[in-house]
Amino acid sequence: MKILSVASELYPLIKTGGLADVAGALPLALAGLGCETRTLIPGYPAVMKTVKAPKKLMEFPDLLGEHATLLHAKHQGLDLLILDSPPLYQRSGGPYLDGSARDYADNWKRFAVLAKAGAEIAAGALAHWEPDLVHVHDWQAALVPVFMRYADAPEKPSLITIHNIAFQGQFSAAIFPSLGLPAHAYGEALEYYGTISYLKGGIVTAHAVSTVSPSYAEEILTPEFGMGLDGLISSRTADLFGIVNGIDIDVWNPETDKLLASNYGAGSLKKRAANRAALTKRFELDEDDQPIFCVISRLTWQKGMDLLAEIMDDVVATGAKLVILGSGDSALETALLTGADRHRGRVGMSIAYDEALSHLMQAGSDVILVPSRFEPCGLTQLYALRYGCIPLVARTGGLADTVIDANGAALAAGAATGLQFQPVTAEQLRRAIRRTLRLFNDRKTWTRMQKQGMKSDVSWTRSAAAYVDLYQRLAQKGQ
Numbered sequence: 182m183k184i185l186s187v188a189s190e191l192y193p194l195i196k197t198g199g200l201a202d203v204a205g206a207l208p209l210a211l212a213g214l215g216c217e218t219r220t221l222i223p224g225y226p227a228v229m230k231t232v233k234a235p236k237k238l239m240e241f242p243d244l245l246g247e248h249a250t251l252l253h254a255k256h257q258g259l260d261l262l263i264l265d266s267p268p269l270y271q272r273s274g275g276p277y278l279d280g281s282a283r284d285y286a287d288n289w290k291r292f293a294v295l296a297k298a299g300a301e302i303a304a305g306a307l308a309h310w311e312p313d314l315v316h317v318h319d320w321q322a323a324l325v326p327v328f329m330r331y332a333d334a335p336e337k338p339s340l341i342t343i344h345n346i347a348f349q350g351q352f353s354a355a356i357f358p359s360l361g362l363p364a365h366a367y368g369e370a371l372e373y374y375g376t377i378s379y380l381k382g383g384i385v386t387a388h389a390v391s392t393v394s395p396s397y398a399e400e401i402l403t404p405e406f407g408m409g410l411d412g413l414i415s416s417r418t419a420d421l422f423g424i425v426n427g428i429d430i431d432v433w434n435p436e437t438d439k440l441l442a443s444n445y446g447a448g449s450l451k452k453r454a455a456n457r458a459a460l461t462k463r464f465e466l467d468e469d470d471q472p473i474f475c476v477i478s479r480l481t482w483q484k485g486m487d488l489l490a491e492i493m494d495d496v497v498a499t500g501a502k503l504v505i506l507g508s509g510d511s512a513l514e515t516a517l518l519t520g521a522d523r524h525r526g527r528v529g530m531s532i533a534y535d536e537a538l539s540h541l542m543q544a545g546s547d548v549i550l551v552p553s554r555f556e557p558c559g560l561t562q563l564y565a566l567r568y569g570c571i572p573l574v575a576r577t578g579g580l581a582d583t584v585i586d587a588n589g590a591a592l593a594a595g596a597a598t599g600l601q602f603q604p605v606t607a608e609q610l611r612r613a614i615r616r617t618l619r620l621f622n623d624r625k626t627w628t629r630m631q632k633q634g635m636k637s638d639v640s641w642t643r644s645a646a647a648y649v650d651l652y653q654r655l656a657q658k659g660q
């Protein structure tokens with residue numbers, strides 16, 4: 182089966198968050214199951230600089246008034262379709278934000294053009310490669326099924342995956358005429374309280390909607406988590422699926438990871454000590470045997486980072502240490518940095534996006550804290566499981582689905598892999614930290630939990646098979 186995947190980021194070429202990991206790893210996992218995936222991405226500077234000898238496939242003279250060239254390249258097992266349009270994508274900032282962290286004013290156009298190209302490819306624009314199905318990710322690609330619905334060509338089966346419903350691609354209704362859609366598409370697919378919502382358009386028009394864990398698929402049916410789209414999603418429950426993310430277990434393998442100070446496995450956990458020592462040095466922490474908690478996250482309210490700032494003094498008071506890697510909301514960055522300054526030697530912080538450091542932190546820390554208010558899946562707890570770093574997570578979304586709480590029954594059965602807490606409040610987080618410390622001091626139980634986590638199947642194997650199953654169902658329906 183031939184799949185056209187459309188995404189706005191793709192590991193290892195361009196990444197701001199978990200979407201890139203999934204868009205980058207899923208095609209590799211699907212390849213072994215008879216699916217040939219080509220991924221359409223914008224020609225950002227990082228992409229154009231990294232891919233070797235891209236081949237020109239075709240020109241799009243007029244995609245919503247923009248000229249673009251479609252390039253083909255292979256990169257680390259990925260088959261790429263790169264939409265090269267320098268006025269839209271060759272910018273010095275990130276994929277979505279300029280150097281001052283402001284949204285590009287023409288993001289509506291940048292991603293509408295990407296989607297339009299996707300719809301044209303789906304309709305057979307490429308002479309030698311026509312997809313059987315289109316899989317689009319998040320609001321940035323959500324207009325692909327909208328353009329397909331209102332095109333003259335026969336509609337291909339389509340799936341939209343929601344990685345985070347908080348980001349909806351909402352724009353002024355004034356852009357509607359520039360999208361080149363028939364007038365009725367506004368009310369049928371795109372209109373959202375007098376504005377335009379790309380994600381809504383995708384949810385209305387895609388043949389199936391999925392999200393990245395079964396629990397989050399349930400949660401987004403409720404007003405609390407649906408962020409205004411719960412009513413619409415509830416009307417599509419027959420076509421709604423929750424497939425938990427996997428991770429690339431070759432990139433995230435403590436036995437071979439070149440970014441670590443020392444490689445190790447479940448049978449050689451003592452070798453984690455060298456990573457702990459490297460981490461201690463890197464963050465100028467005191468050298469002692471107290472547990473190290475880590476946080477690797479966007480610094481946002483979603484991720485509960487305000488709670489982390491609130492409880493930092495209490496964590497330090499227990500004797501534990503804390504290392505934080507992240508960037509995001511500037512008020513939260515300041516609050517956390519101020520706290521870290523108060524506790525030199527006990528709290529270390531790096532305001533950065535640092536892939537290499539994130540690997541060392543997973544290998545050198547004892548616990549990863551993930552106090553998210555909502556979490557569609559979450560990936561850092563999956564890396565942590567694989568690295569023998571115990572996840573302490575909020576009981577929500579994919580975090581609830583992937584970590585087995587160390588309650589009495591799970592401990593007795595030897596099944597526990599981490600800790601969960603709820604509701605997501607500072608008080609419950611403090612309690613969960615105290616519970617973690619009690620377990621940490623019971624070395625036999627702790628080691629057993631580490632080993633159990635390292636045995637968990639966090640690979641793509643099962644989930645890739647679930648996607649293939651869904652693709653096949655959609656393809657059959659479309660016949």
Ligand SMILES: Nc1ncnc2c1ncn2[C@@H]1O[C@H](COP(=O)(O)OP(=O)(O)O[C@H]2O[C@H](CO)[C@@H](O)[C@H](O)[C@H]2O)[C@@H](O)[C@H]1O
Pocket residue numbers: 197198199200202203344345393426477478479506507508533534535536539556557558559560561579
């Ligand atoms: N400062 C930093 N330096 C280095 N690496 C950093 C970093 N900050 C974050 N990362 C990395 O970025 C990724 C973040 O992925 P998550 O799944 O945790 O959240 P995100 O909200 O981006 O993704 C959304 O999409 C994914 C994919 O579906 C869902 O799992 C998730 O719940 C949803 O919110 C991880 O690979 C993490 O290691």
